[in-house]
Amino acid sequence: MNLPEPYRLLIFLAGTLAFVGFHAAYLVWVERKGAGRFQRRPGPTEAGYAGLLQPIADALKLLSKQVIVPPTSDAVLFRAAPMMVMAPALMCLAVIPFGETLVARKVNFGLVMVFAFGSINVMAIMLSGWASRNKYAIISAARIVSQNVAYEIPMLLVAITLLMMMGTMDLQEIVRKQAGWFWNWNLFQLAANPLMPVTFLIFYICMLAETNRAPFDMAEAESELVAGAFTEYAGMGFGVFFMAEYANVVVGCSLATILFLGGWQSPIGWLPGPWWFLAKMYFLIFCVVWVRWTFPRTQFYGLLNLSWKILIPVSLFTLVLTSVMLKLF
Amino acid sequence: MVSQEPTCSSDLSQVVRFAKLDELLALGRANSLWPLTFGLACCAIEMMAAGASRFDISRFGAEVFRPSPRQADVMIVAGTINKKMAPAVKTLYDQMLEPKWVIAMGNCAISGGPFVFPGQYAVIEGVDKLFPVDVFIPGCPPRPEALIEGILELEEKLTGKRRWPRVKPE
Numbered sequence: 001m002n003l004p005e006p007y008r009l010l011i012f013l014a015g016t017l018a019f020v021g022f023h024a025a026y027l028v029w030v031e032r033k034g035a036g037r038f039q040r041r042p043g044p045t046e047a048g049y050a051g052l053l054q055p056i057a058d059a060l061k062l063l064s065k066q067v068i069v070p071p072t073s074d075a076v077l078f079r080a081a082p083m084m085v086m087a088p089a090l091m092c093l094a095v096i097p098f099g100e101t102l103v104a105r106k107v108n109f110g111l112v113m114v115f116a117f118g119s120i121n122v123m124a125i126m127l128s129g130w131a132s133r134n135k136y137a138i139i140s141a142a143r144i145v146s147q148n149v150a151y152e153i154p155m156l157l158v159a160i161t162l163l164m165m166m167g168t169m170d171l172q173e174i175v176r177k178q179a180g181w182f183w184n185w186n187l188f189q190l191a192a193n194p195l196m197p198v199t200f201l202i203f204y205i206c207m208l209a210e211t212n213r214a215p216f217d218m219a220e221a222e223s224e225l226v227a228g229a230f231t232e233y234a235g236m237g238f239g240v241f242f243m244a245e246y247a248n249v250v251v252g253c254s255l256a257t258i259l260f261l262g263g264w265q266s267p268i269g270w271l272p273g274p275w276w277f278l279a280k281m282y283f284l285i286f287c288v289v290w291v292r293w294t295f296p297r298t299q300f301y302g303l304l305n306l307s308w309k310i311l312i313p314v315s316l317f318t319l320v321l322t323s324v325m326l327k328l329f
Numbered sequence: 330m331v332s333q334e335p336t337c338s339s340d341l342s343q344v345v346r347f348a349k350l351d352e353l354l355a356l357g358r359a360n361s362l363w364p365l366t367f368g369l370a371c372c373a374i375e376m377m378a379a380g381a382s383r384f385d386i387s388r389f390g391a392e393v394f395r396p397s398p399r400q401a402d403v404m405i406v407a408g409t410i411n412k413k414m415a416p417a418v419k420t421l422y423d424q425m426l427e428p429k430w431v432i433a434m435g436n437c438a439i440s441g442g443p444f445v446f447p448g449q450y451a452v453i454e455g456v457d458k459l460f461p462v463d464v465f466i467p468g469c470p471p472r473p474e475a476l477i478e479g480i481l482e483l484e485e486k487l488t489g490k491r492r493w494p495r496v497k498p499e
Binding site for chain 1: 353354356357358359360361363366381382385387388389390392393395396397399400402426427428492
């Protein structure tokens, strides 16, 4: 990109906003259509061709719905929470490389930045539960904190494993090192660590838990906690939480693509570009929907047991294994 | 037949009317009627069947059963309302935010159904004794097709247009 800096940044700002907005709206359609297909029903069909206008109808409905700030709630925090849940997801996309030159900001600590902003999400949802002053919302806020603390640890252990292999935190550099055929992707770097596919699986499970997707949607466990932290939110306030969930899924799947599946690199060695990035990202997003409508919600202690008793020991083991392999070979 | 009223029930809509915008909003609302997850008796089983794969109300964008009344648009009163249950149902209705609609599903919700007899003391004889109802669906219980027809009727009330041609009963 040869544009002068302020224009380039403005274009990327608009592009990121459009990207997130489009995906947040149309991943809802993908989710509802996917849910239908997994349950042998057609899903939305009537609003537009194949229900494609469904997100627009939902947005119109949510925008024109009455907004309420409950009198007992903390009004400032109650209004700030939806903003705080959406903004970090947008910030993360600023450093994610979609192509060789298609990145808003080249920073050499991109990985840290994505993790740092990704963890604000927890605070925002906790805040929404706390500010609602509703017993179900506060139970949900307590849950979300313990869940996200538990799952941040294996996720960061996996990130450290990759850092040791790659030797850089620059996301663009990480992608460049995976150039060539698909066996150069980190997912298949069995020489560096024979358990690399397991590491990817741990990362993916942690990503599902961090973005509060079923089977780990403890924040919005409607069978036990009404609507969890979002119980008091109505209209577009709730819609923003809905959209932020999908924005976080997009960020998580982009990060998984970059770290493990070679980002914008082509699997067959030629014609690398953003289309490969999008194809890999959409595949991972499809798997997120697939998992959601296949597995029932876990119980809370099962969720924490999975993290503390299985994922953390295994990811620690892969970390040690990687360091041993790096030292020996 | 359902009368055609302005979609916004506030007093302002009697004075000012934004014709095209109103129609657009009505279309949006009609295509995303999120019901409240809430069932009182056996009609709720038919309501669940309407959401399952054979009938599938998600075709009309109405499958998003919201657990919180703040996010729901339409309350499907599916079942008998006891005098003990009535305050809870009324609270749920009051907690829903405007614009909101009510579908009374089944004979119990319409008029008390088989529980009405001289001297009965337990059952509210129709949900319209508690709050206004937009669409009544007769049946004991109504089949899922009838619930879908009720949702279409509610959409007709919102937009003023029928989605599909009406079927004459044989």
